Amino acid sequence: MSEYHTVKISDFLSERQGRYKPDDEKIADYKRLEKIDFSGTIHISEKPTKTDMILVYPGDLVISGINVSKGAVAVYQGTEPVCATIHYSSYIFDDKKVDLEYFKYFVKSPSFVLALQQQVKGGIKTEIKPKHLLPLEITIPNLETQRKIVKQVSENFKRVEELNEEIESQETYTKRLRQNILQDAIEGKLTVEWRKTHTLEKGNPDFDVEALFEQVQKEKKYDKKQKIIASITEDEMHFKIPNSWKWVRLGEIINLLSGRDFEPEEYNNKNLGVPYITGASNFGDNGIIINRWTQNPKCIAKKGDLLLVCKGSGYGTLAYADFEEAHIARQIMSITPVSDFIVLKYIECILQSNFQFLKSKGKGLIPGIDRETVLTIPVGVPPLAEQKEIVAKLESLLAKVTELEKQIQERKKLSGQLMQTVLKNAFAPQE
Structure with missing residues (x-):
């Protein structure tokens, strides 16, 4: 029987x-x-x-x-x-x-x-x-067989759970590693050896930060409505930067465009006009997702701009504009450098390293980041040639971290499949 x-x-x-x-x-x-x-x-x-x-x-x-x-x-x-x-x-x-x-x-x-x-x-x-x-x-x-199956599944699950704990540790490690690399970048630790062979050249923005900042100030267009940016206090200098760098507020080296929301009658889903980017839901793994358009754009971000989600779900997320131009909603800020003497990829590094700080400043029922918070972030700015060197080293190091993250996600996927295999074998229909 x-x-x-x-x-x-x-x-x-x-x-x-x-x-x-x-x-x-x-x-x-x-x-x-x-x-x-x-x-x-x-x-x-x-x-x-x-x-x-x-x-x-x-x-x-x-x-x-x-x-x-x-x-x-x-x-x-x-x-x-x-x-x-x-x-x-x-x-x-x-x-x-x-x-x-x-x-x-x-x-x-x-x-x-x-x-x-x-x-x-x-x-x-x-x-x-x-x-x-x-x-x-x-x-x-029967009950006796059920209990045997439970014992077998529990033992197998224990092994899978041990594997999952190891995977979680690896995830924690890679997150910390990524953050440490970004922090080393903005503290000048990635370019210690580089600076030994690239010394000050007075008046050359490539190797003289004062000359660079002077040029930036000439090119910056000041908004009359913008508050006067206060000097950075020693208490805000949470780490040391090289003597060849300069402390500034982020607002002194970037242009920040805030978006504006449209009423439903001001946009469409028929590909009429320019894209209308509303929030984090438009930030896909393979680029910006476009599903709305407007024929009356007001706050226009252009190709290559760095987009920051400043309100709602996913605030603090960054992405590059891969469209020619688009209207951005209130949930988005568009960031560009004031001058060609500031590398946008270096600005991205600054924002990524300040991610937790930006998240901690979320305010209101719908958490978000205001303009002042972004503009007043204290940052260390290196000369132009060193900015480029930092970006090159960052891209190389972070590519390796990304590869580690992909491998960990694959292990997590395989772990989930392993658990399903255990269950499938244990509870397979019997003739």
């Missing part, structure tokens, strides 16, 4: 009944289950919601209808009931029929996804509610 048999999930799960309005007095004193992450950890919150609620009791199996197949399944271990939105469902579990850990692993497996696809209209794209889950027919072994 086969140790495998077909059952309905309703044979061992029964839904806990009850649905409540958010302001129902019966649930007024209970905290709320905010989410179940993909590791199966429950997070509790006191945040209010306008969505109808259910109650979850200690010992209940809780399932996220949206992310069940990703592992958002857990047993609530609290000492008193909690609320959860109706995007979750709560069940009483009969452990005499199915091992709980077996079921938690099973819902992450390809077999469960296959059952959903075959028996539920919409498959895993549907929010899985009790009416979808409970009638599902699945093939399971």
Whole structure:
């Protein structure tokens, strides 16, 4: 006789009944289950919601209808009931029929996804509610075999988790390495040897920063509305720069164009006019994504400009304009050097090294960076020839870091595939 048999999930799960309005007095004193992450950890919150609620009791199996197949399944271990939105469902579990850990692993497996696809209209794209889950027919072994499978999967998962911890350490290392390289660049540490053979040439902006800055000041067009930029104090000089460099405010060496939002009637999706760039959603991995246009551009960024997301999701993100020209919305700033004596790639390096500082200055309900924050960043400026040398060294070093990051992402992908292979083999349908 086969140790495998077909059952309905309703044979061992029964839904806990009850649905409540958010302001129902019966649930007024209970905290709320905010989410179940993909590791199966429950997070509790006191945040209010306008969505109808259910109650979850200690010992209940809780399932996220949206992310069940990703592992958002857990047993609530609290000492008193909690609320959860109706995007979750709560069940009483009969452990005499199915091992709980077996079921938690099973819902992450390809077999469960296959059952959903075959028996539920919409498959895993549907929010899985009790009416979808409970009638599902699945093939399971007897309890003894279930426990053996749990032991085997747990041991394999432990090895995968150890691998994931190593991958996370590598990710942390590469992030720190990238930041350290950028910091070394703006402190002049990448060009220590270069400076030994390239000394001051008075009056030559290539090798004399004072001559460079004098030329920059001649070429800069000052905005009458712009506040007077204060001198840099010693407290703002958080690191030493070479004697051949000069401390300045970023606003002294860049032009900063702020964007402006348009009303819906001022733009279109019919490729009429010039592109309209609205925010971080336009910053793709392979360049700027264009999906809106305007025939009445006002704040125009041009090809090669450095674009900074200054508001909303992804603020602090940088990208180069790869279009001829475009109107930028309020969520974008466009940066260009004041003069050819300032290398834009070096400006990018400054902004990247100040990324955490810029993020920390996010203000308002929708976090963002204001013009003054960007313009007043203290920066060390080297002569022109050294700027170019720094950029060349940076591109070489960061290319190696990028390659390491790609390798780590590939390892992460393979780790995820390994976990799926473990589940596939453990829960493969049996004849």
